[in-house]
Amino acid sequence: MTVPAGAYLVLSAALFTLGTVGVLVRRTALVLFMSIELMLNAVNLAFVTLARVHGDLGGQLAAFFVLVVAAVEVVVGLSILVHIFRTRDTVDVDEVDLLRG
Amino acid sequence: MGAWAVPWVVALPLAGALVNGLWGGRLGRRGVSLVACLSVLGAFLLSVALTRDLVASPGAEDRTVRLFEWIAVGDFRIPAALVWDRLAALLALVVTGVGFLIHVYSVGYMAEDPDYSRYFTYLNLFVASMLVLVLGANLLVLFVGWELVGLCSYLLIGFWFERPAAAAAGRKAFVVNRVGDAAFVLGILSTGSLLGTLDFREMARLLGEGGGGLRGHPALVTSALLLFAGATGKSAQLPLYVWLPDAMEGPTPVSALIHAATMVTAGVFLVGRLWPLFEAAGPVLPWVVAPVGAATALFAATVAVVQYDLKRVLAYSTISQLGYMFLALGVGGGTAAFFHLTTHAFFKALLFLAAGSVMHALHGQIDLRRLGGLWKSMPLTFLGFVVGAASLSGIPPLSGFWSKEEILHAAHGSGGLWLVALGTSFVTAYYATRAAVLAFLGDPQSPGRPHDPPPAMAWPLAGLVVLSAVGGFLGAKWLGAPFHAFLEPAWGGHEAPAPDLGEVALAVAVATAGVVAGWLAHRGRREPQLGPVRRALEAQWGVEALYEAAVVRPGRALAHLLSEAVDLRGVDRAASALAEAVVRAGSTIRTWQTGNVRQYAAGLLAGAVVLFAYWVLR
């Protein structure tokens, strides 16, 4: 029994939504990152599914791009986070508002 | 003498002014006096020669000299041009002749003054400017001279500028004159627009033959009114006379020359120059010029009665006599007006110079209450003053009698005005006698040993005595009335009047009555009280107070109001309000920058949704 493509897309949407909600709601920086990763991977899933459906390898290519960018972003982001933790002793995103106008 | 000499009449005193102005310090008093007096004398001699020429060749073209094109834009072209015709000749002779006498007098009068060269620079400059005024061939050149004499008046009234009163008087003179000048400029513009020219000969030609259809034209009337308004400023008529009494702050020879004999007559000259225009301007002459003249004459004469400052008496007297001249012009007696202008120049200058002698002898004392008893110690001065006063009062056979008589005769047809003139004659004789009595008769009220002035001052005085005494005969019919014959071509045929004996007798009687009344009232140094009338007279019937309340104070208040309330708080605030609005908008938007990551993320999401929706729904 093959799983219909729609199911994958629904899953992708659900994961994306979860990720979005997580970004909006969670205050812990690490969880924020995890939510962003969730969003990115949801998108990856959608890309690959649609690539399969349309027989277009462009989607899989895009997924690769996203994976690379996600990895880089995680590296940079986590190092910034570590620095912030070291100086401010907090990982609560709401308390890092130095750029307020 | 050809037309080439005309510019030299102006150039000589001007050169004198330049020389004394730039190198006066190095020339020393003698040098300065020589330069100043000789330049005016030279101008006078040239004037005589040119006039002789003019008379000798009747029917010849009046000499016009076109110096260069001054202003030229499009169809508006004004040359710097001078003209030598009868009117110009007369005034030039008066200005340079009397001017010369006063220059000589000043040599004595100002001998002790540290600013000697500056004085003569200004005086020469004045003569030059006045000559530009009278010799100008078009209205604009005349106006140049007109304002320049105003400048010289300002400089000379405020000559002793360290005295605040003098500085203020100079400023008042210039500003009040300027009001008249503003009207004058508008009159020039109006006249030019209507006639297409500012040249006097052109104007005469256009308006000459039956007015060219412009008789009574409203624009012509407006022009005439505006020009007359200008004349009232310079010639100190109601209501722009207020500067003249204050102008007495200047040195007395200045008062004699500028504020009696020459500058103040510029308004009379203007009307005479523009006679064709005024004649064609319908009701202006009889309904505006004459009444203003008559009213001013009476007004000023009455105010003169209560003045204690001898110079102020003479100042108001001048205003009054100028009123006579305008009255004469208004009733069509052009020649009479100019005859009176001439005789007035003689006897008023004489009176001022006599007053100057008194001041000189008594170290500046000029208050009638502190004078007296001078008839013994200063006989020449006394003679001069008496002759001048009698001429002013119109006592025959002195010059004033002849000219005043002519004016009265001319005014005879206009009932009310004639009565006013006659009444003024009485008052004139009254105040003149009063001045003479209080100044010279009775016992001396001041200490000191006065004596007649030195030769430099005495000779001009004597000269003017002669002129005041016999000058009137120039108008005597039985001598051929040379004055009128001379001036006739200027108006085109006005005969010397032939007043009947009854008129003459009445006029003489009135004048004599005034003299007698003055003598009786002030004999023994009395001063009749005159009750409440005195207070009104002392306040010049409220004119100065009116100015103060209606013009000066509101003007200053308005200026301050505009400066503080409107400019600082109003207009500027509006501009700052704009800036403040920007700042406020900025601080509002500033609150959107919370620095909160999650809010920014939410914003991103919202934006993305909107864009996506738009893209999908399009």
Add this chain to the structure above:
Amino acid sequence: MRPPSWILSFLVFAPAVGAALVALAPRRDSLLRGIALAASLVSLGVAAYLFWNFPPGEPGFWITESAGWVPALGIGYRLGVDGISLPLVALTALLFPVALVGTWEAVRSRVKEYLVLLLLLETAVLGTFLALDLVLFYVFWEAVLVPMYFLIGLWGSERRAYAALKFFLFTMAGSVLMLLAIAGLYLATGTFDFQALTAGQIPAALQGWLFAAFALAFAIKVPLFPLHTWLPDAHTEAPTAGSVILAGLLLKMGTYGLVRFGLGLFPEAARAASPWFLTLAVVGILYGAAVAYAQRDVKRLVAYSSVSHLGFVVLGTFALTPQGLAGALLQMVNHGISTGALFLMVGVLYERAHTRALDAFGGVARVMPTFAALSLFVVFSSAALPGTNGFVGEFLVLLGAFRRGPLWAALAAGGVVLSAVYLLWMVQRVYFGAPTPQVRAFPPLRGYEALSLAVLVAAILWIGLYPRPWLARSEAAVQALVQRVAQQAQTPSPWAGGRP
């Protein structure tokens, strides 16, 4: 004999070269001042040469210089001189050396920077008057702001920071709108070339808002009531040379702009808008004079007098008659000379008294007679006394205004009276009366102060007595412009002047 076209660039950039030399030279004040003076005199020489050789009767641009700049955008480096810009160029070239000489020792700190800024300012002003490409014009126009801002802000008086900022912001606000209009013009016509724009026709529908944008920028600069409030502060706080240039030249950039671009590019719009401008001009004349009278700071008094005088210029400009425009143009020059001289006079007083309060003075004429004599010439020029330059200009303006409508002239004539009021009031307060002890201690007039004033007084008398060279050179251009704007058949004029 037409000079080569590069002479214009030479004229414009000679002071900039001088600025470069000053910047590189060693820090010896007298040397620096000498170099600066030499540079500005070079420009004066060129300007005098151009003035002398300009053919009267030339209605268009006598010399033009053209080079590519940004051809892709249609922006060219185009300069040109005609009867309208020539007098202003001459005025500029005259005023800068005079201002330098007149304030020779007034500035003693950071002299090098001061002179560099002044010279760059001269280049910018000259460029503004000669530019024939809209973008080039805009560049020079903005380039004027920067040196002036620093001149006021660094070498000015107590409230200099406020005044400098106010000056900058006011002018900038207008300029930004003008930039929009320039861009709009380009989009509508495809060119920035002034001569091409005047040859063609700008669609009337567009003219309205384009004219408004340009006119706003210029009106702020003139300054036209009620956009004038930057002026008193800027003039008062600026150093003397700054005030001289500000009043003498920068204000003329505004009036020049109104004539060149307002009337030149948008004739229909200008015609339609003229009653508004005439009204504001008259208001400015009377208001400026009244407020001047109420001032207690002598420099502020002179500043407000500028508002009043430039009202006359705007009046003459928008009367749309040849005499009015010619008078306005002449008045631009006259005002530059006499108000420049007035500020030099104030500078002389301030140098000695270190105050500008009218109450602090008295009796200066007794202590400094030559200075007083020169001052009186200047004051009466400002009051438009016949014989001085002011009269010729003001009379022509009044004539032009009268021919447009007698009421305008009648109202403006009030300015003639009021100017005498506040000017003579100033003279009385400062020069007359008994000298105060402080005034008695004044050092006498220095050579350079006397020289600068004497040069301006000479100009006052020359133009007043013999204005022909100035009027003749601008007449043809003025006539051409007026005809374009007024565009009705000249009603047969009754004027014939005085032919004996």
